[in-house]
Amino acid sequence: MNNIDKLFKLAQEAASNAYAPYSNFKVGSAILSHSGHFYVGCNVENIAYPNGSCAEAGAIASMIANGDKQIKSLLIYADSQTLITPCGACRQRISEFANKDTIIYLANSKGVQKKYTANELLPNNFKEF
Ligand code: THU
Numbered sequence: 046m047n048n049i050d051k052l053f054k055l056a057q058e059a060a061s062n063a064y065a066p067y068s069n070f071k072v073g074s075a076i077l078s079h080s081g082h083f084y085v086g087c088n089v090e091n092i093a094y095p096n097g098s099c100a101e102a103g104a105i106a107s108m109i110a111n112g113d114k115q116i117k118s119l120l121i122y123a124d125s126q127t128l129i130t131p132c133g134a135c136r137q138r139i140s141e142f143a144n145k146d147t148i149i150y151l152a153n154s155k156g157v158q159k160k161y162t163a164n165e166l167l168p169n170n171f172k173e174f
Contacts, residue, residue, distance in 0.1 A: 048077055048118065049150065051077075052075040052076075052083070052150065053120055053122065053150075053152055055073075055075035056074055056120045056152065057122050057124075059100065059103075059122075061073070064089045066090060070123070071124040072088045072099065072100040072121065072124070073086070073100050073122045074103065074104040075104060076104045078116060079115040082113055084104050084105075084111065084113070085103075085104055085107065086107055087103055099132060099134070099135050100121065100122075101131055101138060101139060102135060114142055115142060115144065116163075117146075118149070118150065119147070119150070124154060125154060126153060126154060126155065129151070130166070131149070131166065133167075136163075136167035136170070139166070140166075145162065145164060148160050149163060
């Protein structure tokens with residue numbers, strides 16, 4: 046299985062475990078790091094709505110907790126016929142650990158639909174220079 050298929054399968058599995066009783070919108074995310082490891086996350090909602098967290102935040106937290114810091118590629122899977130793009134906060138989270146070659150794939154139940162660089166998703170991200 047190639048890396049894109051693996052990312053898709055992992056993100057789809059993570060989405061099936063998402064906790065989204067308020068939006069009924071399950072999202073999964075999978076990261077392949079530069080060191081060759083895979084990490085996953087899903088959205089975790091809360092009855093106090095703003096306390097919910099996105100799938101990408103979970104996958105990034107898992108990557109960091111496991112000692113990795115560089116995202117080679119990241120896939121966002123929406124358990125839906127529609128497609129989603131990451132929220133603004135997650136674009137900033139991704140950019141923290143991305144480089145110019147990092148690829149972000151967008152997928153839904155029909156498969157992988159689009160791909161972007163982190164810079165395309167969030168040009169002029171917050172940084173000091
Ligand atoms: N969500 C994600 O997990 N990732 C995204 O890229 C966009 C939105 C979640 C947040 C919320 O739990 C649900 O999807 C509906 O917005």
